Amino acid sequence: xxxxxxxxxxxxxxxxxxxxxxxxxxxxxxxxxxxxxxxxxxxxxxxxxxxxxxxxxxxxxxxxxxxxxxxxxxxxxxxxxxxxxxxxxxxxxxxxxxxxxxxxxxxxxxxxxxxxxxxxxxxxxxxxxxxxxxxxxxxxxxxxxxxxxxxxxxxxxxxxxxxxxxxxxxxxxxxxxxxxxxxxxxxxxxxxxxxxxxxxxxxxxxxxxxxxxxxxxxxxxxxxxxxxxxxxxxxxxxxxxxxxxxxxxxxxxxxxxxxxxxxxxxxxxxxxxxxxxxxx
Amino acid sequence: xxxxxxxxxxxxxxxxxxxxxxxxxxxxxxxxxxxxxxxxxxxxxxxxxxxxxxxxxxxxxxxxxxxxxxxxxxxxxxxxxxxxxxxxxxxxxxxxxxxxxxxxxxxxxxxxxxxxxxxxxxxxxxxxxxxxxxxxxxxxxxxxxxxxxxxxxxxxxxxxxxxxxxxxxxxxxxxxxxxxxxxxxxxxxxxxxxxxxxxxxxxxxxxxxxxxxxxxxxxxxxxxxxxxxxxxxxxxxxxxxxxxxxxxxxxxxxxxxxxxxxxxxxxxxxxxxxxxxxxx
Numbered sequence: 104x105x106x107x108x109x110x111x112x113x114x115x116x117x118x119x120x121x122x123x124x125x126x127x128x129x130x131x132x133x134x135x136x137x138x139x140x141x142x143x144x145x146x147x148x149x150x151x152x153x154x155x156x157x158x159x160x161x162x163x164x165x166x167x168x169x170x171x172x173x174x175x176x177x178x179x180x181x182x183x184x185x186x187x188x189x190x191x192x193x194x195x196x197x198x199x200x201x202x203x204x205x206x207x208x209x210x211x212x213x214x215x216x217x218x219x220x221x222x223x224x225x226x227x228x229x230x231x232x233x234x235x236x237x238x239x240x241x242x243x244x245x246x247x248x249x250x251x252x253x254x255x256x257x258x259x260x261x262x263x264x265x266x267x268x269x270x271x272x273x274x275x276x277x278x279x280x281x282x283x284x285x286x287x288x289x290x291x292x293x294x295x296x297x298x299x300x301x302x303x304x305x306x307x308x309x310x311x312x313x314x315x316x317x318x319x320x321x322x323x324x325x326x327x328x329x330x331x332x333x334x335x336x337x338x339x340x341x342x343x344x345x346x347x348x349x350x351x352x353x354x355x356x357x358x359x360x361x362x363x364x365x366x367x368x369x370x371x372x373x374x375x376x377x378x379x380x381x382x383x
Numbered sequence: 384x385x386x387x388x389x390x391x392x393x394x395x396x397x398x399x400x401x402x403x404x405x406x407x408x409x410x411x412x413x414x415x416x417x418x419x420x421x422x423x424x425x426x427x428x429x430x431x432x433x434x435x436x437x438x439x440x441x442x443x444x445x446x447x448x449x450x451x452x453x454x455x456x457x458x459x460x461x462x463x464x465x466x467x468x469x470x471x472x473x474x475x476x477x478x479x480x481x482x483x484x485x486x487x488x489x490x491x492x493x494x495x496x497x498x499x500x501x502x503x504x505x506x507x508x509x510x511x512x513x514x515x516x517x518x519x520x521x522x523x524x525x526x527x528x529x530x531x532x533x534x535x536x537x538x539x540x541x542x543x544x545x546x547x548x549x550x551x552x553x554x555x556x557x558x559x560x561x562x563x564x565x566x567x568x569x570x571x572x573x574x575x576x577x578x579x580x581x582x583x584x585x586x587x588x589x590x591x592x593x594x595x596x597x598x599x600x601x602x603x604x605x606x607x608x609x610x611x612x613x614x615x616x617x618x619x620x621x622x623x624x625x626x627x628x629x630x631x632x633x634x635x636x637x638x639x640x641x642x643x644x645x646x647x648x649x650x651x652x653x654x655x656x657x658x659x660x661x662x663x
Contacts, residue, residue: 165445327391364449368449
């Protein structure tokens with residue numbers, strides 16, 4: 104694991120690393136914010152997943168969650184949004200699929216299945232490395248994300264409730280199967296059988312897994328978001344939570360769009376939400 | 384003046400505009416954050432100047448000053464860092480000069496003198512337009528900036544004390560004449576006579592103009608900044624302030640570098656500084 108650069112940020116450090124991922128089979132980059140604190144082994148870890156076309160720097164540089172993580176003394180982990188440099192034909196043709204658009208799932212369809220395993224990478228490799236190397240997250244791991252990253256946060260939380268103690272999202276793709284972005288990506292990554300897509304759909308997981316987060320889920324959604332009706336569909340998540348008996352705090356904000364100006368406005372509440380779940 | 388896009392941000396709006404600049408003779412873009420408030424004519428305006436290679440979006444998207452401007456009810460103006468599209472040979476060859484590197488001065492040397500008039504553009508055109516169109520800054524205008532933008536803030540404040548009621552800077556180029564960046568740019572923009580360079584040098588203006596800001600100047604400087612000794616030289620500004628009898632709060636921060644992770648950490652203090660000067 105190589106430290107690429109580090110920046111003092113509030114009372115902690117924003118660092119960027121590169122490491123050779125065994126699961127993906129390529130070098131991967133990630134960002135890590137570590138608050139100033141004595142004993143890192145008690146520091147909760149909040150995984151922050153970015154959206155389509157973003158990378159490990161986007162959430163770290165534009166949301167300024169470090170301001171609040173610094174106060175709450177929690178660490179922030181910023182994974183990349185896809186493998187890089189797989190050189191699969193068609194990988195760079197669209198911002199909605201391939202590079203920058205890994206959808207936080209494990210592809211089963213060739214040629215994507217050779218490298219596109221962001222789900223296992225984050226859950227089985229990156230988080231364990233951060234826990235082992237730094238002790239961060241040993242006591243608690245939460246997960247949040249924006250847009251495709253919100254889809255990632257919800258799907259990973261409901262698939263791995265023993266890893267994630269809390270989940271929130273900003274403008275998530277609530278049902279990838281019922282989103283044009285997802286209907287473009289899912290068959291390419293997972294093949295034509297819609298049954299397989301259900302394991303990459305937050306609403307389907309909510310109603311099928313039996314997993315519940317007893318302290319609820321926090322979702323913020325801007326109602327001036329250009330994708331709210333076409334791609335994100337928060338009403339589907341609301342309905343799935345109702346059916347599943349999952350308590351959810353879904354806040355609709357009239358004026359807000361899909362940008363990081365929206366994320367930065369509400370990120371303090373998300374950091375507080377996860378810090379409280381972690382007992383901070 | 385054309386509204387390009389707008390984003391709700393905290394309790395206000397971050398907007399981006401394009402207009403045809405009479406002084407520059409080309410279309411220019413700028414960002415404007417307007418807090419939610421009843422009467423805009425009482426809202427102070429803080430001009431935020433970005434550094435080399437940046438544009439009107441950089442300070443707006445990475446510092447998250449909107450969080451604090453929203454609370455203090457002050458507006459933020461984000462000019463671009465140079466003319467765009469002048470198509471002067473050599474304009475795009477270096478990130479230290481030409482496009483993205485206007486140095487907030489009026490070039491007198493051809494061919495740059497045809498377009499590169501960022502000083503007059505900001506002071507005589509952009510600020511008056513914002514005051515006239517929106518009423519913002521009618522009561523008070525402050526100025527801050529980062530790196531080359533810090534140089535811009537200091538030089539413009541000391542040249543136009545009737546316009547600017549307060550000045551602060553993040554890691555400013557304190558003496559452009561004694562900085563390799565400035566020694567590259569100043570002769571190209573202003574010709575070979577060093578006397579002309581003195582009007583584009585913060586330290587020289589401090590000791591020659593007789594202008595004082597009685598409430599002092601706020602400067603933040605990271606001591607892990609890769610440019611602090613080679614380009615920025617805060618000790619020169621400290622000495623110039625001592626000679627001039629200008630009170631200055633120069634805070635040296637051991638761990639911090641030149642990035643927006645540094646700016647975002649301390650921007651709350653700068654917004655408070657200017658808000659206080661404006662009587663907020």
